[in-house]
Amino acid sequence: MLKIGSLQLANWLIMAPMAGITNLPFRMMVKRMGAALVTTEMISAKGLVLRQERTLTYLKSCAAEKPLSVQLFGSDPAVLRDAAQIAIQRGAEIIDINLGCPVKKVVKTGAGAALLREPRNIENILTAVRKVCTVPLTVKVRAGWRPGSPDVVSVARLIENCGADAITIHPRFAFQGYSGRADWSIIGKLKDTLRIPVIGNGDILRPSDAFNMRKETHCDGVMIGRAAIGNPWIFKQILLMEKGAEPSFPSIEERKSLIMEHFEALSAMVGGGKAARIMRGLLLWYTKGLPFSSNFRGQITAIKDMESLVSTMHTYFSSLEERQS
Ligand SMILES: Cc1cc2nc3c(=O)[nH]c(=O)nc-3n(C[C@H](O)[C@H](O)[C@H](O)COP(=O)(O)O)c2cc1C
Structure with missing residues (x-):
């Protein structure tokens, strides 16, 4: 069973954070379908610290979806630290830091995947957040900014050394967007290197892919994104298959x-x-x-x-x- 810091999850399946998709109604649905952990969409740390009303609404939660991971993006260590405290006060049970978003609007502020080029700032951010983070701290990364930029294995080691409790890897480079295929061998490399749980993500299109990813990479958890949009049943199907039953399709x-x-x-x-x-x-x-x-x-x-x-x-x-x- 997957354990993140002190938090024991019911199984190894996690719903990916997705902007515009993983709002409270959606999260409650996938939770009911069997996802062990749901995550908010990425939330601007600056917006939280400025107490912007719209940004604060992203923290709205309810008992049925617990435990909830709150994902933050930003580039300023002090702002991320303060935002993490606000999110925890309002019920976050995991703080996840976004080091993977390749969207221009985010990257140009030095946040998301842009941080993969700045290991020193990753260290500053995680050290600052870790100091105040009373719940498990996780990080979601891509394979890097581009091939040859700081190697993701060394970045992952740094993340572990800064006290993160788990890491999620979507093994595509930032410049790739969603093109090409996720290179699952990178998930395996992180698993071979790190002591903390490694959660694999990318291109789980059907239930059998989740088992294949785990078999190929030995990852501790599998995170599912696009395949759950319009098909939240995928979690139930995977759990049925795990028990040896045929995956049932919704009527x-x-x-x-x-x-x-x-x-x-x-x-x-x-x-x-x-x-x-x-x-x-x-x-x-x-x-x-x-x-x-x-x-x-x-x-x-x-x-x-x-x-x-x-x-x-x-x-x-x-x-x-x-x-x-
Ligand atoms: C519409 C959309 C919004 C996304 N928003 C976020 C986000 O807010 N934070 C994040 O870390 N990743 C975000 N992602 C990336 C997903 O979490 C995931 O890493 C990616 O879709 C690969 O997984 P998949 O192949 O299972 O979809 C988003 C992806 C999509 C398609």
Whole structure:
């Protein structure tokens, strides 16, 4: 079983932090599906320290999703230290530092993957945060800024020496974005080098990939990102496979009811109009691979209000149910 610092997790499956996706309603859903740990999307340390209202809302949590890891991004050690304290006061059970985001807006402030070029600042940040961090501290990295930039194994050693309790590695270089394939051999290299738990991430597309990653790299935990968008059932499927059972696929009814639950929770959080816009995007994922889904996707692109979106969705799902019977 995966243990991060003093925190014992129920299994080895972790939901990846994803900006715009891993909000509270989504996290609660994947938690129910079996993810042992969920993470907020990356939160600006500066925004927290300035007590910006919008930034503080990202810390909203509830008992059902616990334990919660809060991911922070920033480049100033003192700001990250203070932000970690705020997050802990508001219930964070793990503090995760983002050393992997390749997005221009983040990198140009010296945060995210830009830090992989600045080992000294990584040390300053982790030393400052570790001093005040009363909960486990984790770090999420990419393979590096680009090949030949400080080697990720030495960066990972530094991270361990600064007192991190676990490291997550998405083995693509920052410049790659999501192109190419995640090089799982790098996960194996970190596992061979470090004493702290290593969590592998990248290109888990189907349940069997999670077992393959663990077998190939001996990683302690597996983090799943894009494959869980529109398919939170992936966690349940992996856990069933682990017990030797066949992974079950959600029925049309089950899929519809989960989408509605997601929709309602989002509406309660951000209001109907905004929830409809977000759900329109998510429905593309939820219906991926279903019969006649391209037709349905075409129908929803222009819809802006929640009522029409829900009724178009019900019509589509009823047609699928009729087809089945
Ligand atoms: C829409 C989106 C938003 C993301 N936001 C974050 C983020 O806030 N913090 C972070 O560390 N990684 C973020 N990531 C990266 C994922 O956590 C993960 O490392 C990456 O998607 C690779 O895993 P996967 O192949 O399972 O998707 C994001 C990825 C996507 C697709």
